[in-house]
Amino acid sequence: MQTKRTVFKSRLLPYLLLAPQLIITLIFFVWPAGQAIWQSFLRQDPFGMKDTFIWFANYTRLLGDADYMNALGVTVVFSIGVTALSMGASLLLAVCVNRVIRSQRFYTTLLVWPYAVAPAASGLLWWFMFNPSVGIIPYGLNYLGYNWNFRLNPNDAMILVIIAAAWKQISYNFLFFVAGLQSVPHSLTEAAAIDGAGPVKRFWTIVFPLLSPTTFFLAVINITYAMFDTFPIIDSTTSGGPAQSTNILVYKVYADGFIGLNLGPSAAQSVVLMLIVVLLTIVQFRWIERKVQY
Amino acid sequence: MFKKLSIAAAAIALSATSSMAATEVTWWHAMGGKLGQKLEDVAKKFNESQSEYKIVPVYKGTYPETLTAAIAAFRAGQQPAIVQVFEVGTGTMMAAKGAVYPVYQLMKDAGEPWDPSKFLAPVTGYYTDPQGNILSMPFNSSTPILYYNKDVFQKAGLNPDVAPKTWAELGEMSKKIVSSGAAKCGFTMSYGASWVGLENYSAIQDLPYGTKQNGFGGMDARLTFNGPHQAAFWDQLKKWHDDGSYKYGGPSGGADAAPAFYSQQCAVYMNSSASRADVIANSKFNVGFAPMPYDDKVTKDPKNSIIGGATLWVLNGQKNKEVYKGAAKFFTYLSQPDIQADWHQFTGYLPITNAAYELGQKQGYYAKNPGSDIAIKQITRGTPDDNSKGVRFGNLSQIRDALDQQLEAVLAGKKTGQQALDDGAKQGNAILTDFQAANSN
Numbered sequence: 001m002q003t004k005r006t007v008f009k010s011r012l013l014p015y016l017l018l019a020p021q022l023i024i025t026l027i028f029f030v031w032p033a034g035q036a037i038w039q040s041f042l043r044q045d046p047f048g049m050k051d052t053f054i055w056f057a058n059y060t061r062l063l064g065d066a067d068y069m070n071a072l073g074v075t076v077v078f079s080i081g082v083t084a085l086s087m088g089a090s091l092l093l094a095v096c097v098n099r100v101i102r103s104q105r106f107y108t109t110l111l112v113w114p115y116a117v118a119p120a121a122s123g124l125l126w127w128f129m130f131n132p133s134v135g136i137i138p139y140g141l142n143y144l145g146y147n148w149n150f151r152l153n154p155n156d157a158m159i160l161v162i163i164a165a166a167w168k169q170i171s172y173n174f175l176f177f178v179a180g181l182q183s184v185p186h187s188l189t190e191a192a193a194i195d196g197a198g199p200v201k202r203f204w205t206i207v208f209p210l211l212s213p214t215t216f217f218l219a220v221i222n223i224t225y226a227m228f229d230t231f232p233i234i235d236s237t238t239s240g241g242p243a244q245s246t247n248i249l250v251y252k253v254y255a256d257g258f259i260g261l262n263l264g265p266s267a268a269q270s271v272v273l274m275l276i277v278v279l280l281t282i283v284q285f286r287w288i289e290r291k292v293q294y
Numbered sequence: 295m296f297k298k299l300s301i302a303a304a305a306i307a308l309s310a311t312s313s314m315a316a317t318e319v320t321w322w323h324a325m326g327g328k329l330g331q332k333l334e335d336v337a338k339k340f341n342e343s344q345s346e347y348k349i350v351p352v353y354k355g356t357y358p359e360t361l362t363a364a365i366a367a368f369r370a371g372q373q374p375a376i377v378q379v380f381e382v383g384t385g386t387m388m389a390a391k392g393a394v395y396p397v398y399q400l401m402k403d404a405g406e407p408w409d410p411s412k413f414l415a416p417v418t419g420y421y422t423d424p425q426g427n428i429l430s431m432p433f434n435s436s437t438p439i440l441y442y443n444k445d446v447f448q449k450a451g452l453n454p455d456v457a458p459k460t461w462a463e464l465g466e467m468s469k470k471i472v473s474s475g476a477a478k479c480g481f482t483m484s485y486g487a488s489w490v491g492l493e494n495y496s497a498i499q500d501l502p503y504g505t506k507q508n509g510f511g512g513m514d515a516r517l518t519f520n521g522p523h524q525a526a527f528w529d530q531l532k533k534w535h536d537d538g539s540y541k542y543g544g545p546s547g548g549a550d551a552a553p554a555f556y557s558q559q560c561a562v563y564m565n566s567s568a569s570r571a572d573v574i575a576n577s578k579f580n581v582g583f584a585p586m587p588y589d590d591k592v593t594k595d596p597k598n599s600i601i602g603g604a605t606l607w608v609l610n611g612q613k614n615k616e617v618y619k620g621a622a623k624f625f626t627y628l629s630q631p632d633i634q635a636d637w638h639q640f641t642g643y644l645p646i647t648n649a650a651y652e653l654g655q656k657q658g659y660y661a662k663n664p665g666s667d668i669a670i671k672q673i674t675r676g677t678p679d680d681n682s683k684g685v686r687f688g689n690l691s692q693i694r695d696a697l698d699q700q701l702e703a704v705l706a707g708k709k710t711g712q713q714a715l716d717d718g719a720k721q722g723n724a725i726l727t728d729f730q731a732a733n734s735n
Contacts, residue, residue, distance in 0.1 A: 045732045046386060047393040048369045052732075133550045133559070151544050152706050241545050242702035258362050260692035261386065262728060 033274060039267035046261035058268035067244060068252070068269070075248045078162060079226035086166035087173050087218055094177030095203070108178060115171035119229070123236030126164035130156075130237075150238060154245030157238045161246050164237060165230045173218050180214035181207065220284045227276070249273055316341075316348040319620040320374035323351055324360040324604065325434075328571055332640050340627050347620030349376075357383070357604065358691055364609065368393055373609040375617045376624075378433065380604045384421065385509065385688040387607050388429060389733040395608040395618065396429045397625065404622035412629065412647050416598060416673050420684040421605055424511070430605035431625045434643040436568040437599045437673045438490045440587065443477070444580035446561040450476035457584030461530070464562065464587050468539035471561045480539040481562035482555060484548035486531075487701035488694040489602050490564050490586075492519055495527060497600045497682040499592040509686040513730045517693070517722045520715035523592045528704050528711030535705050542705055545698035552576070566602055567669035570642030583665025585672045597682040599672050603643060635659075644670055688729030693722040 008014050040058050044051040062068045097107045114122070130137050130150060138148035150156040184207050192202045208215075231250050234240060240247035240255060247255070250273065257266025325333045330353055337349040354360040357380035364377040379387055387394055401408035410418055410428050417435045422428050444454035450471040458464035468480020483490050496503045501523055506515035534540035541560050543551025548565075555563035556576045563573070564586065573581055588596035608621055627633060634650035637643065639659055645651040651670060654660060660667040676682075687693060700714035709717070 043728075043732050045390065046365050047390045049390065049392050050733070131550070133553050133557070151542060151550065152702055154706070239545065241699060242706065243699040243708070255695070256692075259358055259695070260689060260725075261362070261365065262689070262692070262725075264732075265728075 036267045036270050036274070039263055040271045041264075042267075043264045046263070054264070058264045059272075061265060062268055062272070067247075070244050071247050071249050071252045074158075074244070074246060075227060077158065078165075078230075078246070078248050079223050081158070081162040082165045082169065082226035082230070083219060083222040085162060086169040086222060087215070089166065090170045090173035091177050091215075093170070094174050094181055095207075097174075097178060098181045108175075111174050112171045114168055117168065119168060119232035120236050122168050123164055123233040126160060126167070126233075127237040130160050150242075152242050154242060157242055157246050161230070161234055161237055165226060165233050168233070169222060169225055173222065176214050176218055177211070180211045184210045216287070217284075220280060224277075224280055228273070249276075316346060317614065317616040317620050318348050318350050319376065319617050319624065321349055321351045321376040321378070321606075322354045322360055322364055322374040323378040324354060324357045324380070325378070326353065326355075328575075329434075329568070329641055332637065336628070336633065336637065339633075340624055343627065344623070347616075347623055349620070349624055361386070368609060368611070371611065373611055375612055375621050376606050376608055378604045379430070379607050381420065381435075381602050381684075382690045382694065384430075384605075385686050385690055385729075388423065388686070389513065389688055389729070393610055394429065395610050396423075396427060397431045397606075397608060398427045398429070400608055400618060400622050401625065404619045406622040406626045412649060414644065414646060414648060414651070414670075414674070416678060416683075417601060417644065417646055419678065420601055420686075430607045431628065432646045433604060433606045433628065434568065434637075434641065435601045435603040435605075435646065436566040436643050437601050437669050438483075438485075438494055438564055438586055439567045439668050439672065440562060440564050440584045441555065441569070441573050442562045442582045442584065443555070443558060443577070444582045446471060446477045446558060446579070447582075450474040450561070454580070454582065457582055458562070458587050459584075460590040461527070461587045462590060465530070465534060465539060468534065468562070469537065472538045477558060477561045478538070479541040479554065479560040480534070481564065482541040482543045482548070482551045482560040483564035484543055484551045484566070484569075485546070485602075485694075486543055486548060486551075487545070487697040491528075491531070491701070492524065492697060493685050494586060494599050495589070496524060497598070497684075498586060498588050498596045499523060500597045500679065500681050501592070502681050503685045504687060507680040508684065510680075510683060513688065513726075513733065515687065516726060517687070517719045520712065520719045522712070523589070525711035525715050526591075527589065528701065528714060531701075532704050532707070532711070542702075545702070546694070566642075567644070568603065568642045570666070571640065583668050585668055595676070598675050598678050600682060600684045601644070601673060639663075639666070642666070642669070644673065687722075687726060688733065689725050692725050693718075696721040696725070 041053055041055060042051045043054050043057070093111055097104055097111070100107060117125075129135050130148065132138050132149045132151055141148045148156055150160045188206050188210075189202050192206055197205070227248070228250055230248065231254065234246060234248060234251045235254075238246045240251050249269065253266050253269045253273065256262045256269065260266075321337065323330070323333055334351050337351045341348050352374070354363045357378075360377065361379055361383045364373060364379070367373045398408060398410070410422075413428075413432055417432045418428055420435075421430050421432060440457060442457055447454040447467075450467075451474060452467055452470060458467050464481060471477050471480050485491065493503060495501075496519055501519075501521055502508065503519045504515050504517045506512055509515040531540055535542060541550075541554055543549070543554070551560075551563060551565065552569070552572070554560040555573075558579060570583075586599055606625070608618065612618060629647055631647060631649035631653045634645055634647050635653045635657070638645040638650055639654060645654060654667075697718045700709070700718040703709040704711055704714045
């Protein structure tokens, strides 16, 4: 470690300096998380007047719950779909912008705009465009002979939420990819070009491998986003339907706990989610910090 | 959720700061749009009628959101004095014994006049405990009726003055409407899998929805709506869905149903009688009103339909006991015939008291507004029995969600009506088992 070390004379001072952050973490993260863990062992009526300690019953029930298993599967499909679509699209856009010589900034600015749209608003936007009664896209698809109805067709619903969720994330990915592309040394691509490699070959053999730290970082970020930040999109488009086909884990916690008022099982689900976050964080720290090998 | 809570907190803070001589009684409600304005108007008039108490209405979003907010507030010790809870939440509220201040008790304690026999029997029947005590104040009760587009009927070569009486007739008419090109679909409905398409269907056809008098008999009641007639009805819906006669309106309240009717895509629309004002305001065509169709394959003598809408529950735990006196005074005010009649006539909700109904008749309101008494006639026809008194189950909103998904599976061709209702009953009974366990220790 070559970093400079600061030595505090007082033992108290460092703790005092850290205190605001620690207090916030304790009050807004650790305390509610602790409550969730405690609640996941209870069976409680909605008003919180009676509770029974039931050990792991809420957890064992999750394992036997077909709906929960379904939500798990849906979450996997959804996160992979969102990650692949948003990263693929943004990489394409980034490569295009990187090749544009004029007005690069102009395009960059435009492409970043969607990031400023609130998730609920973007969900509503897509819901409106795809609405089977009033939407413009089903109207067009009808001419192609496809009867679009995300209210009833699980695949339509999944496609809708994936597009809506991915669209929002494209801007974010795009920025990182542009930055990543700009740090690829020109000399390498030039040398390859002189050796006779075409643009596609240059991209896949030189640029793409050099981008891999960015790609890996974004993959983790996108999976986390798809799993945990897409609640408003699901809520404003499909509400988890039809027949549970877009009911991702986060939405199920909400639906069971807040709408269904079934607090114990809902708390158990959120504890499971917490464990998944922990796992993702470990992955991120272990591998990203070490840099990807290529 | 955090946003909602912070709005709630802000609302509480605001209502707390405006300290006046009058005792403030907070009233959380779920009436948006025109109904919300009318409700605020009712509160305002009460406040002007006396100076001791001040009703402060706060709009909390949809019915489920209002209930959720009230429960969260109760857990945090910040509950409102009065909260409007939809009929689906009745089972949940009744089970929450310590949280609820039963209205019959409240009126007695406050020394306010209270005569349950003044209220419409089908309404109070829904909100009484097994001992016959009314637990919440009837406020806005409705029942589903049928709205139809007379212009489209005409265009399809049907008599615009004759509404379908039975489901079979509705099916025939729908086919004619679709094949003649008068409209893209025959009919649509709100609450297709729940309130309209299963709860009321069962009641009108006199089929059981659950054991123990549809749940009125105790928390150990279980769901039995998976009978052959209900299953056949859902299969029939699927057939109508396939040939374009029926358009699914979406889960829960069916957000797509009303627009489909207003835009003349569908010729017939079934929803709450309280949609009347909105239907009249939004339709640029002649609207007809009719009772819900019945299934003549099952019954020749349709029963009364069952109610929806909401009642006002009083929550325990207010520090200032004067607040309860104010709530009781407000309830007395609400049950006056002229207040009731005005609310009923403006909104399309049922008149809650017999006196309000009689007043409307005396004023000639029903003669002047054809179709406005369909709901009350439909709900009071025949003698209610165990199958048509209503349904009362804990966590009914969750059961309804499960049923929405089951109907979606039927319409998508993944399940038969019987499989779907069997699965729905299984899921629902698991929810009920949980509810019973959580509330009985």
